[in-house]
Amino acid sequence: MVNNSYAVEVDHLRVTRGGRLVIPDLSVRIPTGQVVGLLGPSGGGKSTFIRAVVGVQVVESGTVTVLGEPAGSQGLRHRVGYVTQSPSVYADLTVADNVRYFGRIAGVDEAAVQEAIALVDLPSHATARVENLSGGQHSRASLACALVGRPDLLVLDEPTVGLDPVLRRDLWNLFGRLAAAGTSLLVSSHVMDEATRCDRLLLMREGEFLADTTPAQLLAETGAPDAEAAFLALIDRAASTAARSGGAGGSAA
Amino acid sequence: MNLRLTLLTAGRVLRQIRGDHRTVALMIVVPCVLIGLLAWIFNATPFVFDHIGPALLGVFPFVVMFIVTSVATLRERTSGTLERLLTTRIGKGDFMAGYALAFGFMAVVQALVATGFAVWVCGLDVAGPIWLLVVVAVADAVLGTALGLLASGFARTEFQAVQFMPAFVLPQFLLCGLLVARDALPDVLRWVSDALPLSYAVDAMKTITATSDALGDVGKDLVVIVGWIALALVLGSLTLRRRTP
Numbered sequence: 001m002v003n004n005s006y007a008v009e010v011d012h013l014r015v016t017r018g019g020r021l022v023i024p025d026l027s028v029r030i031p032t033g034q035v036v037g038l039l040g041p042s043g044g045g046k047s048t049f050i051r052a053v054v055g056v057q058v059v060e061s062g063t064v065t066v067l068g069e070p071a072g073s074q075g076l077r078h079r080v081g082y083v084t085q086s087p088s089v090y091a092d093l094t095v096a097d098n099v100r101y102f103g104r105i106a107g108v109d110e111a112a113v114q115e116a117i118a119l120v121d122l123p124s125h126a127t128a129r130v131e132n133l134s135g136g137q138h139s140r141a142s143l144a145c146a147l148v149g150r151p152d153l154l155v156l157d158e159p160t161v162g163l164d165p166v167l168r169r170d171l172w173n174l175f176g177r178l179a180a181a182g183t184s185l186l187v188s189s190h191v192m193d194e195a196t197r198c199d200r201l202l203l204m205r206e207g208e209f210l211a212d213t214t215p216a217q218l219l220a221e222t223g224a225p226d227a228e229a230a231f232l233a234l235i236d237r238a239a240s241t242a243a244r245s246g247g248a249g250g251s252a253a
Numbered sequence: 254m255n256l257r258l259t260l261l262t263a264g265r266v267l268r269q270i271r272g273d274h275r276t277v278a279l280m281i282v283v284p285c286v287l288i289g290l291l292a293w294i295f296n297a298t299p300f301v302f303d304h305i306g307p308a309l310l311g312v313f314p315f316v317v318m319f320i321v322t323s324v325a326t327l328r329e330r331t332s333g334t335l336e337r338l339l340t341t342r343i344g345k346g347d348f349m350a351g352y353a354l355a356f357g358f359m360a361v362v363q364a365l366v367a368t369g370f371a372v373w374v375c376g377l378d379v380a381g382p383i384w385l386l387v388v389v390a391v392a393d394a395v396l397g398t399a400l401g402l403l404a405s406g407f408a409r410t411e412f413q414a415v416q417f418m419p420a421f422v423l424p425q426f427l428l429c430g431l432l433v434a435r436d437a438l439p440d441v442l443r444w445v446s447d448a449l450p451l452s453y454a455v456d457a458m459k460t461i462t463a464t465s466d467a468l469g470d471v472g473k474d475l476v477v478i479v480g481w482i483a484l485a486l487v488l489g490s491l492t493l494r495r496r497t498p
Contacts, residue, residue, distance in 0.1 A: 017498060054340050058498045072495065077342045088333030092269050101265045105258060105341050129272070149341075 007032045007153050007184035008053055013062035015048050022048045023207040030186060035179045037198030038188040045207040046188040047085055050157045053186065054082040067152055078106050081146035085157040087139045091131035095122050095141045098130060099148050106149030116148035119174060136163045153184045160189060172197040195227035203231055210234045254346040262343065262351025270359065280321065280359060284313040284367040292375035303378045306371055307386060307458040308431050314363050314394035315451060316422055318356055322401030323414045326352065330405065335493070345490040353398050353486060360394025381461035385471055389461065392478045393454045399485035406492025425451035450481035
């Protein structure tokens with residue numbers, strides 16, 4: 001592990017996609033060695049933020065620093081593992097062939113390939129073609145391709161979407177184990193229940209962070225019984241603040 | 254560019270093709286069927302087959318490889334695997350060269366089978382060395398691959414990618430000297446024909462058929478074809494963007 005205090009540092013990030021201002025002005029620090037959940041409704045800018053972190057998003061302005069280097073720079077290519085929202089593996093290859101390809105690119109040996117397949121619990125399907133797998137197995141194969149290079153930072157865009165509860169629990173357990181071993185994780189989800197599985201939370205809505213906190217703090221501050229209620233409370237609070245400042249602006253004009 | 258990453262990618266592409274038996278069969282069998290059909294059509298006038306056959310040996314691999322490559326790369330773009338690959342150590346050059354190498358290998362197999370079929374089964378009469386015929390056929394196939402990679406950069410869907418085939422290939426086919434000798438074309442069209450790579454492919458094939466000492470002239474044609482391959486690969490790699498809007 002490199003001695004960086006932050007896995008990701010974002011300063012005044014501004015992104016426009018398809019003519020729409022998705023992220024107006026975003027700054028955040030994401031610590032290393034933790035599971036950081038990026039939660040919020042669909043269309044709130046989570047994927048755009050994640051794309052900026054892995055360096056595949058054209059950004060209008062602002063800086064994104066990952067593990068001490070500018071996002072997407074050459075030196076980060078083997079240190080950041082990225083799983084896109086739709087499982088991006090070769091459907092016409094077997095699970096093992098997919099993981100092996102990405103593993104060899106990262107320069108790891110066959111033992112690491114088998115280990116990555118075991119981590120996502122797919123050894124029994126290693127020789128099956130991905131196109132013949134279920135949706136959950138498909139996305140786990142995609143995850144294995146990111147794990148295999150043993151990256152310092154794992155960036156996962158909605159890895160648990162569409163999975164059954166058992167599988168979701170297993171994956172979150174895996175994320176916890178990886179973080180305990182020193183990997184930093186940034187995991188997006190629109191399922192609020194998953195907030196409790198994270199060490200830190202970023203609640204994102206309309207390209208802004210409503211909260212950058214821990215699950216315990218979130219519940220304590222909002223007094224809400226669960227993450228979903230807390231999120232709604234934060235939205236209401238943000239809306240009333242906006243209305244007040246909007247009203248003040250109106251009377252001044 | 255990194256040779257190891259290029260070979261890894263070529264190996265992966267070949268593994269994908271190997272799993273798709275129908276595509277392999279189409280790549281190998283279709284040129285043979287078409288050449289056989291042609292030989293049959295000109296059964297009564299074998300000299301016509303001897304004239305057109307070699308030229309088509311250059312055109313078929315070009316067309317087949319163009320389609321296969323443009324669809325395969327477009328699939329990489331739309332499935333998200335390309336975006337993912339470009340966050341790894343793989344460079345754009347490794348990606349392009351990996352594809353060119355994999356389909357180049359398929360082209361060798363295709364050219365060997367198609368040429369063998371044309372010469373030994375259909376009785377194609379070739380004055381020049383047959384190995385040179387294979388070399389030009391392979392160069393044409395790699396040219397198809399390179400242009401297919403480039404074309405896929407401009408297609409958003411697989412429908413569009415397939416439509417690019419007539420757009421890229423048919424004008425070259427019309428102007429390559431197969432229908433009307435290139436000397437007999439109107440000036441402007443002859444200039445266009447002089448710039449297009451398939452013209453040189455067909456010229457080379459014609460030379461090999463007609464003369465036993467073809468190496469010098471064919472060499473010049475091959476230089477132009479290889480130049481086009483390099484140009485298409487470089488332009489194609491420019492259409493690969495690490496960062497997208």
